Amino acid sequence: MESTAASKPKSEYLVPRISQFKIALCQLLVTTDKDTNLNCARNMLEEAADKGAKLLILPEMWVCPYSHEYYAKCAEELDKEESSQAFSMLSKVASSRKITIVGGSIPVRKNCKIYNTCCVFGPDGKLRAKHSKLHLFDYYEPGASFKESDSFTAGDTPTIVDTDVGRIGIGICHDIRFPELAMLYRAKGADLIIYPGAFNMSTGKMLWELETKARQVFVAVCSPCRDSAGSYTIWGHSMIVGPSGETKGRAEHEENIVIAEIDYAENQLQRELFPMLNQHKEDLYKLLDTE
Ligand SMILES: NC(=O)CC(=O)C(=O)O
Numbered sequence: 015m016e017s018t019a020a021s022k023p024k025s026e027y028l029v030p031r032i033s034q035f036k037i038a039l040c041q042l043l044v045t046t047d048k049d050t051n052l053n054c055a056r057n058m059l060e061e062a063a064d065k066g067a068k069l070l071i072l073p074e075m076w077v078c079p080y081s082h083e084y085y086a087k088c089a090e091e092l093d094k095e096e097s098s099q100a101f102s103m104l105s106k107v108a109s110s111r112k113i114t115i116v117g118g119s120i121p122v123r124k125n126c127k128i129y130n131t132c133c134v135f136g137p138d139g140k141l142r143a144k145h146s147k148l149h150l151f152d153y154y155e156p157g158a159s160f161k162e163s164d165s166f167t168a169g170d171t172p173t174i175v176d177t178d179v180g181r182i183g184i185g186i187c188h189d190i191r192f193p194e195l196a197m198l199y200r201a202k203g204a205d206l207i208i209y210p211g212a213f214n215m216s217t218g219k220m221l222w223e224l225e226t227k228a229r230q231v232f233v234a235v236c237s238p239c240r241d242s243a244g245s246y247t248i249w250g251h252s253m254i255v256g257p258s259g260e261t262k263g264r265a266e267h268e269e270n271i272v273i274a275e276i277d278y279a280e281n282q283l284q285r286e287l288f289p290m291l292n293q294h295k296e297d298l299y300k301l302l303d304t305e
Pocket residue numbers: 074150151186187188189211212213214217218
């Protein structure tokens with residue numbers, strides 16, 4: 015198994031949980047220079063923390079452009095200090111500002127393979143969870159195809175993690191297209207599902223908002239901004255959505271920090287209005303498999 019991410023909630027995590035807080039989505043400009051990207055991310059995280067955010071999120075692939083030629087060059091090895099500049103920066107900012115960071119995703123090298131991986135750091139700066147993208151984005155649009163599996167190996171473990179800002183399920187971009195994953199997180203009591211993402215212009219226009227709004231639990235999606243480097247043009251529009259589908263905060267396509275208030279009591283209200291876990295007909299769906 016590649017991923018060490020928590021496949022079940024860590025019940026031993028004793029930090030008191032808050033249910034009302036500010037969340038920040040850092041929709042940053044990704045350049046071809048890793049140091050510039052690290053500085054930009056650190057500045058945005060610090061600015062968001064100064065504004066009172068307790069949970070901060072970075073986009074998918076923020077240390078380098080979303081392009082095959084950069085992944086191997088910019089990949090980090092989590093267990094080698096000299097080769098994990100991004101992760102050590104995230105850990106330091108999390109501990110110095112006493113915040114939780116869902117660190118977007120970066121290329122991570124392990125056993126000669128590269129994964130598209132998100133790390134979650136707690137306010138003590140410790141790594142709380144690690145999620146490698148489960149569903150790689152292999153997409154066959156004439157003239158705009160993209161085959162993520164040419165560079166990355168897929169992860170194999172869903173990730174749900176208890177933090178001091180709630181129980182969080184993690185997916186990365188294309189993972190959002192698989193509602194089964196979100197249903198699993200909801201059934202395990204996730205307060206919030208976070209997808210660092212980088213939809214392109216056509217999938218972004220058609221599906222980004224729709225897929226974010228359809229999960230009946232708090233969902234945050236965080237993208238790089240539009241004019242990021244590389245040949246893949248990114249949709250942007252990072253957003254945070256409440257359980258009944260209402261937008262709590264959103265960016266357009268420019269660089270921006272979106273800050274919004276979260277109150278997890280809204281999840282409970284939604285569960286009472288629509289007790290879907292009781293209405294769910296598992297046997298019926300299995301019957302379809304046998305036809
Ligand atoms: N980065 C991705 O996984 C892209 C994606 O899902 C899309 O629709 O675009």
